[in-house]
Amino acid sequence: MQLGLFTMPSHPPECGLYDGHKWDLQTLRWADELGFNEAWIGEHHTAPWEPHPSPDLLIAQSLMETEQIRLGPGGFLLPYHHPAELANRVAMLDHMAQGRLNFGVAASGLPSDWAMFNVDGMSGQNRDMTRESLDIMLRLWTEEEPFDYDGKFWKVSKTDLMFETLRPHIKPFQAPHPPIGVAGLSKNSDTLKMAGERGFIPMSLNLNPGYVGSHWEAVEEGAARAGRVANRSDWRLVREIFVADTDEEAMKMSAGNMMGRMMREYFLPLLDSFGFKEFLKHDPSVPDSDVTPEYCARHNWLVGSPDTVVRRLEEVYHDVGGFGAILLFCFDYREAPEAWYNSMRLLAKEVIPRVSHLKPQPGTAVA
DSSP: OEEEEEEOOOOOTTSOHHHHHHHHHHHHHHHHHHTOOEEEEOOOSSOTTSOOSOHHHHHHHHHTTOSSOEEEESOEEGGGSOHHHHHHHHHHHHHHHTTOBOEEEEOOOOHHHHHHHTOOGGGTHHHHHHHHHHHHHHHHHHOOSOEEEEOSSOEEEEOOOBTTTBOOOOOOSSSSOOOEEEEEOSTTOHHHHHHHHHTOEEEEOSSOHHHHHTHHHHHHHHHHHTTOOOOGGGOEEEEOEEEOSSHHHHHHHHTTSHHHHHIIIIIHHHHHHTTOGGGGOSSTTSOGGGOOHHHHHHHTSEEESHHHHHHHHHHHHHHHTOOSEEEEEOOOOTTSHHHHHHHHHHIIIIIGGGGTTOOOOTTOOOO
16 A cells, blocks of 8 residues: 545645745655655635645645655646646646656635636536646647647647747656546546546545445446546545554544644535535434544544554455555644654554555455
8 A cells, every 4th residue: 555645735724825835845845754655735726724726836846855755736726727838837847856746637626716717616617627628738748740629618729830940849757748646525526437537546535435435436437438447556545644652642633633623613614515524424323513523533534543543544445445545634733743743654654564465456346
């Protein structure tokens, strides 16, 4: 099993953008030092608890301060970018990364972002725009001949030579392009179907194992549509994790600290508004009022000593049928940095080595 991290990035609303950026850089430096394989950075525009509209700026700086870890947006919200401009920007970032860049894409799920950019997410326009944008970007990166793309949302021309010197010429460092990851949250996720259809990396966001297990059905549906066999080793699961020397300390520092505050003040109310709170329950009869950060720490998160987290991680692995990488969901622990670093260290050095035997086979579930 591989280890990575996913960061929204998440910071409390009173945190300044600069201070939050510094914390994110520190977390990425620690991840690199501890041997994390990859990190994915989100993009959001109207969420005070997720205050980072430009993941490439964080990636560009982090590339200069890390050595091994693969970095990538997780992902760029394609409806909000012109595909030709973003294709060139990602290609440039890939050259800066010298082979360490992943390229994550997403359709955007926040109605407030839809409103800012005048995108009709309720009708699925955001998903249609994502598919069209990615198609344009891939053609710009892979096709040598000039073409005109007259789409529903964008018109793009890859011109022939002009004035004997001018032509589209920017290509990614990795051929034909960086590995592409696709994030999904909904049960019948169209973006995860696209991941299966095109052989992209599927990434599932953090709900209960029973719900997340259904995500693989969407990946397989897309793969079957394209005559492909989906590989569970490509599948990434994002999960809230806090490891400490004892279960008691881990519970105190997770539900009783910034993880708990962020969930209580932001994420649980948001999921409730979207009708997703039921998918955090281990039993449908659990009242909504019982779904608290403490409840999530006991039933959904991976919280405890290394022994406890190993056991819980193995349970999740078998509950969903197997996956290839666990992504640590990151929080702002600027007020307790030693505890967060120690959790990352225990996860990388004492938990992951003990689950290295979990290796799903392509196209198969775990018995």
